[in-house]
Amino acid sequence: MACACVPVMVIRSVTTLASYTEREGRLGLMLTTTTQERWVNQRDELVRTSRIHPVAVPMIELAALTDGFEIPTLERRGTFVTWSHFAAVNHEIADHHMDDDGRVVAVAIQLRSPFLRDRVLTAHSRVAGVRVTDETFVDLDVWADDDLGTLITKGTATVALF
Numbered sequence: 001m002a003c004a005c006v007p008v009m010v011i012r013s014v015t016t017l018a019s020y021t022e023r024e025g026r027l028g029l030m031l032t033t034t035t036q037e038r039w040v041n042q043r044d045e046l047v048r049t050s051r052i053h054p055v056a057v058p059m060i061e062l063a064a065l066t067d068g069f070e071i072p073t074l075e076r077r078g079t080f081v082t083w084s085h086f087a088a089v090n091h092e093i094a095d096h097h098m099d100d101d102g103r104v105v106a107v108a109i110q111l112r113s114p115f116l117r118d119r120v121l122t123a124h125s126r127v128a129g130v131r132v133t134d135e136t137f138v139d140l141d142v143w144a145d146d147d148l149g150t151l152i153t154k155g156t157a158t159v160a161l162f
Contacts, residue, residue: 010042011040011041011047012040014037014040015037017033017034020032021034034052035051037049037050062136066127066130067129070125070126073124074123076120076121076123077119078117078118079117104158105159106158107155107157108157109153109157110153110155112152112154115144120147122145123143123144125140125157126140126141127140135160137158137160137161138158138159141156
């Protein structure tokens with residue numbers, strides 16, 4: 001009896017920091033993190049490489065993080081490419097959640113409406129409180145709306161700064 005065998009390929013990916021860049025933007029001093037991703041198979045043969053250029057984020061002084069402080073907004077147009085970049089199934093690491101300056105402790109978000117194609121999504125956050133122990137914890141009210149004013153998401157988040 002012949003074996004109907006399917007070859008198995010094991011893929012391993014390693015993501016490394018490629019660069020940090022500071023530049024002046026319309027929101028002030030911005031920090032951009034670029035990562036390099038390298039995929040190899042079980043024989044250590046190169047399968048794929050990619051460079052990930054996340055959004056540049058404004059650098060905010062710790063002293064500015066007081067109750068009611070509004071973090072600068074982030075806007076994205078709803079396109080197939082945008083949706084693909086942020087889809088959980090594409091196994092891309094969201095480095096802005098895992099940098100050396102802090103970590104996401106908790107997120108509670110409710111989806112209130114779909115993010116429709118060709119709409120512009122604007123993400124907002126406002127400091128709800130700051131707690132200092134061995135780390136600085138910043139509690140945030142977070143929400144996103146589109147260019148028609150439709151509330152897309154609403155919730156809270158807590159980040160710890162080192």
